[in-house]
Amino acid sequence: MTELDLVIRQGTVVTAADVMQCDVGIKAGRIVALAANLPQAPQEIDATDRLVLPGGVDAHCHMDQPMSDGVVMADDFYTGTRSAVAGGTTTVIPFACQFKGGSLKAAVEDYHQRATGNAVVDYAFHLIVADPTPTVLDEELPELIRSGYTSFKVYMTYDDLKLSDRQLLDVLAVARQEGAFVMVHAENSDCIAWMVQRLEALGKTAPRYHATARPMVVEREATHRAIALAELVDVPILIVHVSGAEAVEQIQWAQNRGLRIYAETCPQYLFLTEADLDQPNFEGAKCICSPPPRDKANQQVIWDGLCNGVFHVLSSDHAPFRYDDPKGKQICGTHSSFHAVPNGIPGIETRLPLLFSEGVNKGRIDLNTFVSLTSTNPAKLYGLYPRKGTIAIGADADLVIWDPQRQVTIHNAMLHHNVDYTPYEGMTIQGYPEITLSRGEVVYRQGEVLAARGRGAFLPCGLSSFARPKLTP
Numbered sequence: 001m002t003e004l005d006l007v008i009r010q011g012t013v014v015t016a017a018d019v020m021q022c023d024v025g026i027k028a029g030r031i032v033a034l035a036a037n038l039p040q041a042p043q044e045i046d047a048t049d050r051l052v053l054p055g056g057v058d059a060h061c062h063m064d065q066p067m068s069d070g071v072v073m074a075d076d077f078y079t080g081t082r083s084a085v086a087g088g089t090t091t092v093i094p095f096a097c098q099f100k101g102g103s104l105k106a107a108v109e110d111y112h113q114r115a116t117g118n119a120v121v122d123y124a125f126h127l128i129v130a131d132p133t134p135t136v137l138d139e140e141l142p143e144l145i146r147s148g149y150t151s152f153k154v155y156m157t158y159d160d161l162k163l164s165d166r167q168l169l170d171v172l173a174v175a176r177q178e179g180a181f182v183m184v185h186a187e188n189s190d191c192i193a194w195m196v197q198r199l200e201a202l203g204k205t206a207p208r209y210h211a212t213a214r215p216m217v218v219e220r221e222a223t224h225r226a227i228a229l230a231e232l233v234d235v236p237i238l239i240v241h242v243s244g245a246e247a248v249e250q251i252q253w254a255q256n257r258g259l260r261i262y263a264e265t266c267p268q269y270l271f272l273t274e275a276d277l278d279q280p281n282f283e284g285a286k287c288i289c290s291p292p293p294r295d296k297a298n299q300q301v302i303w304d305g306l307c308n309g310v311f312h313v314l315s316s317d318h319a320p321f322r323y324d325d326p327k328g329k330q331i332c333g334t335h336s337s338f339h340a341v342p343n344g345i346p347g348i349e350t351r352l353p354l355l356f357s358e359g360v361n362k363g364r365i366d367l368n369t370f371v372s373l374t375s376t377n378p379a380k381l382y383g384l385y386p387r388k389g390t391i392a393i394g395a396d397a398d399l400v401i402w403d404p405q406r407q408v409t410i411h412n413a414m415l416h417h418n419v420d421y422t423p424y425e426g427m428t429i430q431g432y433p434e435i436t437l438s439r440g441e442v443v444y445r446q447g448e449v450l451a452a453r454g455r456g457a458f459l460p461c462g463l464s465s466f467a468r469p470k471l472t473p
């Protein structure tokens with residue numbers, strides 16, 4: 001065997017399929033050996049009593065995404081990816097977002113400029129298609145898909161992003177033709193606008209009314225409609241950030257009919273409830289995200305869906321807006337309506353630790369499911385597998401040495417994002433990353449990010465392993 005650069009010794013290696021005791025040998029940034037008693041290497045990591053996991057793949061996160069209305073994301077690619085590695089995530093897939101009236105290709109070029117020289121780990125891009133003009137449908141989108149931007153998100157709500165049903169059909173047809181994978185934000189826009197208008201007219205503008213304006217039925221209806229549109233075009237889709245029972249029922253119904261409907265959820269739907277929007281002063285704004293967190297019963301349904309296979313991926317939906325900031329959650333001040341507050345909460349660093357602590361340690365999911373949901377499935381869904389998302393010969397050595405015993409009380413001060421709060425402040429969890437490696441390089445060790453700015457590389461994506469062709473003719 002040629003000399004190894006690095007051996008991770010005596011750990012418990014976990015993949016989506018296996019749990020095994022072996023050493024991991026790394027050469028030139030890739031995994032080249034999995035065996036007991038590998039020969040000595042110049043660099044060694046002792047992983048006794050530790051788990052060795054594939055680095056997390058966060059397939060839904062936002063960083064340095066240009067926003068309308070003067071809102072600015074707190075994390076750029078540097079701070080966002082530093083926060084990622086500190087939480088055990090080694091690949092991120094944020095969104096190159098088209099504006100209405102703008103070019104999709106130009107959005108991608110601009111987003112590359114934001115990422116290049118800043119990201120500390122590897123990254124791919126999803127697209128957001130907000131204006132499917134004939135040029136976008138016939139030229140830009142097919143060309144981008146063929147160049148490695150193989151997934152895109154569409155919105156059924158938000159005035160500056162939403163598509164009509166007719167437009168959704170058009171973009172789904174392009175996805176079908178090119179083999180691209182579509183993520184859908186499913187909430188009924190008109191219902192929300194109608195609710196917002198009535199609530200505001202009654203002076204009900206506090207952050208907690210965000211949840212009133214977006215009840216489960218608006219998510220359920222849009223989820224059903226997205227499924228129907230995908231069925232009509234005969235194309236797989238993934239419903240993002242699913243929040244509770246009624247949307248889960250729609251997804252299960254579709255899955256039981258054999259439709260290729262996939263689903264994502266996020267920690268906020270496992271750990272937060274509507275009550276978190278009802279905090280003194282304006283602090284409930286910190287937990288404003290869409291769909292909103294629901295209640296304990298819905299949290300249980302989301303946990304059940306992680307266990308029984310309804311969900312394929314747990315993403316952070318990291319949307320970094322500072323609270324005490326006129327470019328963030330307080331864009332219009334603390335007396336403004338909930339409707340002016342930018343939507344989304346931070347969570348790229350806490351995604352894995354929260355799921356491990358409450359999922360694996362509490363016996364809700366096993367280690368393999370933890371790895372599937374946080375790393376392997378997102379890599380497969382978005383065409384990065386097996387380079388990312390597993391521990392196998394030839395894969396990138398993106399690894400986390402995980403201490404399953406370590407107890408941590410989450411405080412915003414210990415996190416590496418550029419947001420001034422975490423919704424999980426004060427929560428004590430067990431299990432935390434000790435060392436994170438990206439392509440064989442230690443990029444994080446015990447609280448300290450060691451990665452050089454800009455070392456992360458762009459990853460062109462292949463076609464999704466989940467957008468498999470139908471077996472019937």
Ligand code: URP
Binds near residue numbers: 317
């Ligand atoms: O509230 C959320 N989820 N904000 C982030 C943007 C999105 O829709 O994913």
Ligand code: ZN
Binds near residue numbers: 185240
């Ligand atoms: Zn969304």
Ligand code: ZN
Binds near residue numbers: 060062317
């Ligand atoms: Zn999002």
